[in-house]
Amino acid sequence: MATTQQNPLDDPAADPFQIAAHAAEQLAAATGVAVHDIALTLGSGWAKAADLLGETVATIPATEIAGFSAPALTGHVGNLRSIRLADGRHALVIGARTHFYEGHGVRRVVHSVRTAAAAGAKTMVLTNGAGGIKDHWTPGTPVLISDHLNLTAASPLEGATFIDLTDLYSARLRAVAREVDPTLDDGVYVQFRGPHYETPAEVQYAKTIGGHIVGMSTALEAIAARQAGMEVLGFSLITNLAAGISPDPLSHAEVLQAGKDAEPVISDLLARVVAKL
Template identity: 45%
Template sequence: MNIEAINKATQFISEKLTEQPKLGLILGSGLGKLADEIANPIKIKYAEIPGFPESTVEGHEGQLVIGELKGATVLAMQGRFHFYEGYGLEQVTFPVRVMKELGIETVVVTNAAGAVNHSLEPGDLMLITDHINQTGANPLIGPNNQELGVRFPDMSTAYSAPLQQLARDVAKKLTMTLKEGVYVWNSGPSYETPAEVRMIGQLGGDAVGMSTVPEVIVARHAGMEVVGISCISNMAAGILDQPLSHNEVIETTERVREQFLSFVKEMIASMTDK
């Protein structure tokens, strides 16, 4: 990882800030509306930031939004980068490195995911308790820079136990159902086959998607705390007798948008209070 490139992007963003961001938000497909709730926003298009790729996926605005949300100064990625877009994992996770250099210590990562576990259904919010990397790729492959993190980072607590408990407490306070499960990362962009979905279930996966895991690995490598939330947007292939489409993902996230917004905002408020 090129520290010079990280520093250049960090300096570019820092020069536009009036407050120090304390919390990073990575917003997945159809979930970027949360960034519209940020007060006094500073918006920076990815294309303007040195070293940043450009987001090419429908439902991703492709910009940073920095400002105040529920008493915290936050930096939100309104749209993310994916391995399937043709970017290397160093590019996919570059913004997470920049977050760390900006002083962010906690990251809330969100995504839209397909349900593998039959107890999940479209519209559910699922707290990510752990993940499975099924791609064979890892953003830390290659020379390691000790300034950024250790050579062999521990992933036994990839998702912060205290932040998971905070999420459960917030769900209880809002009297909403929060499911829990293991998120599986596949590269995409093709959806899984029914046979692959059955295999994922046997491996212990509850939901499957095409993002999140590389960012979480790098965030943990950098020493940041992570909490992850999946919006279950569809049943994975073979569970229902119907084809899958990205339109369904966007439609479902739109349908549960208010619940998602309320939940994440209350989480941020609870983090700020601590």
């Protein structure tokens, strides 16, 4: 059993892909599902979508699977859930995101994505709660991620590994999402290291260089998904206007509340999108 104290990914000599393959084998044994076709990481505000996707086959604590860490963030459930969709496919729902700001290293941040790929998933749906830079986005607005700016100064790629990130956030999958909801806006997601919220000056910097959404997750996971050959769909729930865009100070409690308030609508949206993927 993996624990946060003895995680195999913390050994720099270990192969993270071998650990992901082992994790996928453990996942198959624990769930009784040999192949998961699609994977979803459900961030703040998105967790209830799992209840609408289909029939839950198994729910297991993430820490029972090699390489996974217990979530540090309130509002994240720490489980891996196997769900049979209406068309017979299986979805792996990841409720155990490791954030970069936790200080465990990039390997742990992207382990869930690599495990999903090793489990057979060809599509990776990445969701988050984030701050909005466009001032017409009200809290509770779901937004498609069209691209990202990685300001973490880190990458999940190791050594001389060169991966093309053109169309990283699949235009095809975004078009499918818009078949479900034609009103969906999109924007460029900016991942900061965190855990502090961005300053107003940093938000203006992000805006100047082309960003529309600010947060502390997703970009590193998306890169790992592309390396693994998966097609990526990204969703942000705008939980608040970013610092300086809103006249009010930022509050984590308010972010969680905005996610909770939006849950019924965005969960239904995501479930309907997944049915079409």
